[in-house]
Amino acid sequence: MTQPTGTNRIGELTRQLLDRGYEQATRQTLNAIGASVGTGLINQRLAELEAEAARLEAAGQPLRPDNPVLRALLADLDTEMGRIAQRVDAAAADVQRRGIDAAARLTRELAIPGVTDEQLRLIGVQWNVPDPEAVNQLVGYVNSSAWADELAGLPQQVLETVRNQAVRGLVEGWNPLTTARMIRQMAQGVPARQANTLMRTVQLQAYRDAAVIQRVANQDILTEQIRIAALDARTCMACVALHGTRLPIDERINDHHSGRCTSISVVRGRPREVQTGEEWFSQLPEERQRAQMGDSAFELWKGGRIELRDFVQPYTDPVFGEMVREASLKGILGRNMDEE
Numbered sequence: 001m002t003q004p005t006g007t008n009r010i011g012e013l014t015r016q017l018l019d020r021g022y023e024q025a026t027r028q029t030l031n032a033i034g035a036s037v038g039t040g041l042i043n044q045r046l047a048e049l050e051a052e053a054a055r056l057e058a059a060g061q062p063l064r065p066d067n068p069v070l071r072a073l074l075a076d077l078d079t080e081m082g083r084i085a086q087r088v089d090a091a092a093a094d095v096q097r098r099g100i101d102a103a104a105r106l107t108r109e110l111a112i113p114g115v116t117d118e119q120l121r122l123i124g125v126q127w128n129v130p131d132p133e134a135v136n137q138l139v140g141y142v143n144s145s146a147w148a149d150e151l152a153g154l155p156q157q158v159l160e161t162v163r164n165q166a167v168r169g170l171v172e173g174w175n176p177l178t179t180a181r182m183i184r185q186m187a188q189g190v191p192a193r194q195a196n197t198l199m200r201t202v203q204l205q206a207y208r209d210a211a212v213i214q215r216v217a218n219q220d221i222l223t224e225q226i227r228i229a230a231l232d233a234r235t236c237m238a239c240v241a242l243h244g245t246r247l248p249i250d251e252r253i254n255d256h257h258s259g260r261c262t263s264i265s266v267v268r269g270r271p272r273e274v275q276t277g278e279e280w281f282s283q284l285p286e287e288r289q290r291a292q293m294g295d296s297a298f299e300l301w302k303g304g305r306i307e308l309r310d311f312v313q314p315y316t317d318p319v320f321g322e323m324v325r326e327a328s329l330k331g332i333l334g335r336n337m338d339e340e
Contacts (some may be wrong), residue, residue, distance in 0.1 A: 244277055
């Protein structure tokens with residue numbers, strides 16, 4: 001199967017400069033967040049909840065949202081989520097900086113691969129490096145009020161999830177042990193995932209913003225950029241559809257939270273060809289297409305009722321601005337009906 005030009009090189013550079021840098025910057029913070037809801041006071045409260053659930057089940061009573069043991073867990077979760085928000089905030093600036101640093105090297109390496117600065121100088125070409133401080137000032141996610149609002153909402157989302165599980169257990173007739181087990185899963189899993197998504201997106205958006213500044217600083221030798229997706233089983237259909245799109249050099253590559261898309265620049269006099277995402281997807285085995293797209297969407301796409309570009313849904317995030325995500329099949333069909 002034909003692979004997009006430079007995919008292996010882009011993947012390796014991304015792993016070196018983005019993935020590994022992110023892991024180094026966040027490992028300690030994410031480990032602390034994971035441990036905070038799996039050990040200590042929260043773990044004690046969860047154990048108390050399981051004991052209370054066992055007592056209620058033996059007595060033939062449900063676990064209600066106003067149960068004092070559950071309320072104690074929620075109160076301590078509220079405090080712990082506040083600490084998690086502080087940890088995320090403290091780590092975010094370093095995560096953002098690593099994204100900016102990666103943009104400086106990745107943009108240069110992907111635009112003119114295999115050519116040193118000295119070799120460029122000999123042919124009268126110079127890769128301009130913008131002022132790092134100017135880049136830092138322009139990428140201000142972690143200093144924005146929207147960022148503060150996002151962190152303030154982190155604990156509330158977790159608390160609502162726990163409360164909803166208690167109500168759901170009552171409505172659906174779960175025994176108290178089942179409800180307690182679901183609450184434990186939510187209490188242990190949600191905060192770390194949310195923190196990871198938030199910090200990962202900070203790094204990636206900072207990288208993309210900084211890459212724009214790098215490209216604009218070299219607009220005398222660059223003509224355009226080509227959007228590149230990871231193109232694997234985890235790539236959403238919106239990113240598949242947008243892979244290979246040609247864009248102006250001053251346009252940011254908008255992606256979804258934790259999205260892995262980047263771009264390669266086209267140098268004047270050095271044309272570059274990239275297989276489109278639609279071409280790549282059309283060559284996959286049918287079972288892989290069905291698994292990646294979903295059964296219902298696959299049948300509609302195969303029958304010509306929807307196209308890959310229909311999966312692209314732009315939206316505005318309060319922290320990160322313009323982004324793109326995969327549209328739901330319901331949304332696609334509704335949008336297509338409105339256009340008819």
